[in-house]
Amino acid sequence: xxxxxxxxxxxxxxxxxxxxxxxxxxxxxxxxxxxxxxxxxxxxxxxxxxxxxxxxxxxxxxxxxxxxxxxxxxxxxxxxxxxxxxxxxxxxxxxxxxxxxxxxxxxxxxxxxxxxxxxxxxxxxxxxxxxxxxxxxxxxxxxxxxxxxxxxxxxxxxxxxxxxxxxxxxxxxxxxxxxxxxxxxxxxxxxxxxxxxxxxxxxxxxxxxxxxxxxxxxxxxxxxxxxxxxxxxxxxxxxxxxxxxxxxxxxxxxxxxxxxxxxxxxxxxxxxxxxxxxxxxxxxxxxxxxxxxxxxxxxxxxxxxxxxxxxxxxx
Numbered sequence: 001x002x003x004x005x006x007x008x009x010x011x012x013x014x015x016x017x018x019x020x021x022x023x024x025x026x027x028x029x030x031x032x033x034x035x036x037x038x039x040x041x042x043x044x045x046x047x048x049x050x051x052x053x054x055x056x057x058x059x060x061x062x063x064x065x066x067x068x069x070x071x072x073x074x075x076x077x078x079x080x081x082x083x084x085x086x087x088x089x090x091x092x093x094x095x096x097x098x099x100x101x102x103x104x105x106x107x108x109x110x111x112x113x114x115x116x117x118x119x120x121x122x123x124x125x126x127x128x129x130x131x132x133x134x135x136x137x138x139x140x141x142x143x144x145x146x147x148x149x150x151x152x153x154x155x156x157x158x159x160x161x162x163x164x165x166x167x168x169x170x171x172x173x174x175x176x177x178x179x180x181x182x183x184x185x186x187x188x189x190x191x192x193x194x195x196x197x198x199x200x201x202x203x204x205x206x207x208x209x210x211x212x213x214x215x216x217x218x219x220x221x222x223x224x225x226x227x228x229x230x231x232x233x234x235x236x237x238x239x240x241x242x243x244x245x246x247x248x249x250x251x252x253x254x255x256x257x258x259x260x261x262x263x264x265x266x267x268x269x270x271x272x273x274x275x276x277x278x279x280x281x282x283x284x285x286x287x288x289x290x291x292x293x294x295x296x297x298x299x300x301x302x303x304x305x306x307x308x309x310x311x312x313x314x315x
Contacts, residue, residue, distance in 0.1 A: 002163035008138035056085035075117030105245030122250025
């Protein structure tokens with residue numbers, strides 16, 4: 001059954017509070033924690049109101065005093081309004097603050113570009129010591145929340161707003177390790193996030209019907225990227241395609257191309273949001289279709305690139 005990743009995070013965190021008195025939840029009036037959740041959390045929950053910059057500063061102070069803060073805010077505000085505090089107060093001091101950012105990517109598409117987070121992965125993956133994770137579903141979210149308790153330094157987790165379709169069974173997710181969701185030696189589809197991953201799996205099924213064996217690699221940890229798994233997959237392939245709910249510049253596609261350029265030069269195509277602010281308003285699924293971040297687009301990109309290679313060679 002589909003379950004929203006942000007709700008999976010909330011429920012998992014609530015179950016940890018009793019066993020981990022050092023953990024504290026700092027909120028920004030997100031509405032994720034309803035009165036019954038606040039009551040259950042007791043003095044380990046604090047709502048600071050809509051004050052994201054203050055949120056990060058307070059979290060840093062608590063972390064410096066031995067607490068493990070989980071901070072709740074929207075992704076668009078975490079990586080823009082509060083970026084200075086994340087950089088100077090949290091990342092610079094390598095403090096164990098867990099930034100749980102909801103409404104990632106186009107999940108707040110109905111609210112327009114001000115609330116869409118299409119730059120967050122690019123912005124935060126360049127901060128020294130910052131771990132950046134994009135869970136693919138509720139199960140992965142629960143695993144990452146539990147694993148984060150022993151993770152040194154700061155963590156950014158990008159969460160969707162509402163339930164997305166469930167994924168097929170996969171190896172247990174581990175922060176920092178890629179998940180191979182499907183093997184294949186001709187093409188690698190490298191993705192992160194619920195809808196891009198679903199699109200890659202659907203595209204791989206279609207490509208198999210054309211005789212193209214396609215690996216699907218869930219690179220849920222954008223930093224530190226599992227370069228070993230990526231390079232191993234890419235070395236056997238003629239093409240790598242990155243798919244993400246993010247502007248094409250600087251996000252997962254940027255991380256993948258940087259890694260492969262240094263260690264295993266491979267042709268890479270990037271699929272994500274075009275280089276513009278959204279000029280359409282609608283829910284997440286509508287906007288992903290509108291901007292053609294779809295399985296059909298992936299299939300077309302792969303077949304066109306492979307046809308060109310066959311006609312003109314690799315140089």
